[in-house]
Amino acid sequence: MERTFILLKPDCVQRRLMGRIITRFEEKGLNVIAAKMLVITPELAKQHYAEHVQKGWYPTLEGFITGGPVLAAVLEGLEAIKVVRDMLGATNGLNAAPGTIRGDYSSSRQMNLVHGSDGPEAAAREIALYFKPEELCAYEPTITKWMRAGDEK
Template identity: 45%
Template sequence: MQKTFVIFKPDCMAQRHVGQVLARFEAAGFDVVGCKLARLTPELLREHYAHVADKPFYPEIEAFMSQRPVIMMALQGEDIVAKVRDLLGPTDSRKAAKGTIRGDFGTDMMTNVVHASDSVENARAELARFFRPEEIFAL
């Protein structure tokens, strides 16, 4: 069984889509094995977005992601990294098909409802960044 990391982003929280999005993950057969609510700090965001932290648009990402608390989850399931990404649709919500999470609830590249790990390696790194080992449970 694979695990992946997701963040219910500030737009998801503000528009009260958490329940609908979580229901889609559960309907796909995924299990929640870790969950917490937190406000992301500038330091944690800089680490998480290190691959773009030197770009001119990074301050906008940091401001958006820190504007309100977010829900972070560890999900478990067969081939979950790829399957979650398929459920979400493309990163740019404007290009996401209706029926995908981003196609139904997102609006653009940043306000796209959920962050999800894009590889098994990144899932491991992101889970370790946002959760202590004892906060992720085995089923």
């Protein structure tokens, strides 16, 4: 099982899309093993987006991500990082394929609803930024045997 981090951004929360988006991940077979709502502080934003802090457009990003509540979550499942990235679609909603989350709900590069970790190292770093180890509640749903073969672990 692989874990990944997602962040339902302020535009997602304000547009009342959280339930629809979490439902899509669950319907795909991913388990939500941690979730919390919070308002990201400028300090946390700088840690989360450390690779972008020196870029000229960073102040706009920080203003957006700290501008309202977000939902941070950890998803677990087979190839969770790739599955989530594929489900999100292209970063710019205008370029995202129909059927993806951004393709269905976004028409912006920045206001693209959901952040998803781009690799195992990023997932581990981002999960640790938002959650303590004891806040992760891994479980195996009883329906698992009907969603994938027993040797797909």
